[in-house]
Amino acid sequence: MDETIIIGSGMAGLTCARTLADAGQPVRVLDKGRGIGGRMATRSVATASGRLTFDHGAQYLRPRDPEFAQVLAQAGMRPWPDGPDHGRQVGMPGMSDALRVLADGLDVTQQIEVTSILWQDGGWNLTTAHGALRCRRVVLTIPAPQISPLLGCAHPFATQSDHVVMAPCLTLMAAFPIDSPRPFATRLDPSHPLAWVAQDSTKPGRAQGAVTWVAQASHAFSNEYLEESPDDIAARMLPLLAEVLGLDPARALYVRAHRWRYAHTSTPLGQPFLRNDDRTLYAGGDWCLGSRAESAWQSGRAIARDILGGAFVD
Ligand SMILES: Cc1cc2nc3c(=O)[nH]c(=O)nc-3n(C[C@H](O)[C@H](O)[C@H](O)COP(=O)(O)OP(=O)(O)OC[C@H]3O[C@@H](n4cnc5c(N)ncnc54)[C@H](O)[C@@H]3O)c2cc1C
Known part of the structure; x- marks a missing residue:
């Protein structure tokens, strides 16, 4: 036993x-x-543009307790210089790798x-x-x-x-050609259907042959389309992402959606x-x-x- x-x-x-x-x-x-890794998740995919990775769960960690900061450093996490601020740590070469070390x-x-x-x-x-x-x-x-x-x-x-109470989150992973416009590294707008958009390939240690984006849908959007298939969710989210980025959705090299049924704790x-x-x-x-x-x-x-x-x- x-x-x-x-x-x-x-x-x-x-x-x-x-x-x-x-x-x-x-x-x-x-x-x-x-x-x-659970929700500290990284998807790695082989494409014609090489291997692409997406952190489709937790985006970064911002340690408050110094002991937690030490654990993250020991797990190989590093600051995300292009992220919203320098206190935000990311796994290398993906978020799940920090837990693999643990x-x-x-x-x-x-x-x-x-x-x-x-x-x-x-x-x-x-x-x-x-x-x-x-x-x-x-x-x-x-x-x-x-x-x-x-x-x-x-x-x-x-x-x-x-x-x-745990709320869902619909997440889109999309890659565009390496020469495509990159209007920002991260964008937070809780009033938009894509409440969070991040240029994942700006994180350190991501060898990318493409520009990779991760978008998280708002609470309202995630609740409304939770039961749709991942393909249908991707078909809804890609045009929204393309509009935010000013890109033609037809130029996407890779597109997938992920449904997190229990993403965030609200109570x-x-x-x-x-x-x-x-x-x-x-x-x-x-x-x-x-x-x-x-x-x-x-x-x-x-x-x-x-x-x-x-x-x-x-
Ligand atoms: C889209 C998204 C974005 C996020 N962004 C951030 C962020 O930027 N910063 C931050 O700090 N946090 C963020 N979070 C939250 C963070 O990911 C979680 O708080 C944390 O990872 C939860 O860890 P956990 O161990 O409690 O649960 P989990 O990571 O969910 O682990 C639970 C594990 O249990 C397994 N499991 C469940 N049922 C069974 C079963 N019956 N048998 C066997 N295995 C089972 C699951 O497969 C899973 O691996 C985000 C989460 C999501 C989904």
């Missing part, structure tokens, strides 16, 4: 795993996604989805498509609305987290994690304290410290 299984290889899960492993605790991380040496398995968790005979049974797993302790670091499908809607964690839990009485079940993530990767880091660290029984002092 495994000692601790953490579900989620995002910032919260990996921070928790790293802290436990560094204290000598055996820990295993499972994630249903293809790559490490995961170095940890036991992490991707593409394994946990579909149910049940306490039985002094341990937790986890159901996955690859068979059952058993462990003494489970740490869930998944978006709050995904907790009740795993534990059942009558579970105390489901009721304790049901006032947490957080208000405490760093949930825990059962015997400390065998925890739930955490950014949604506990806020909507940024730093909140996820705080939550993951707080869970690990609680498991280690107060061995750390703030």
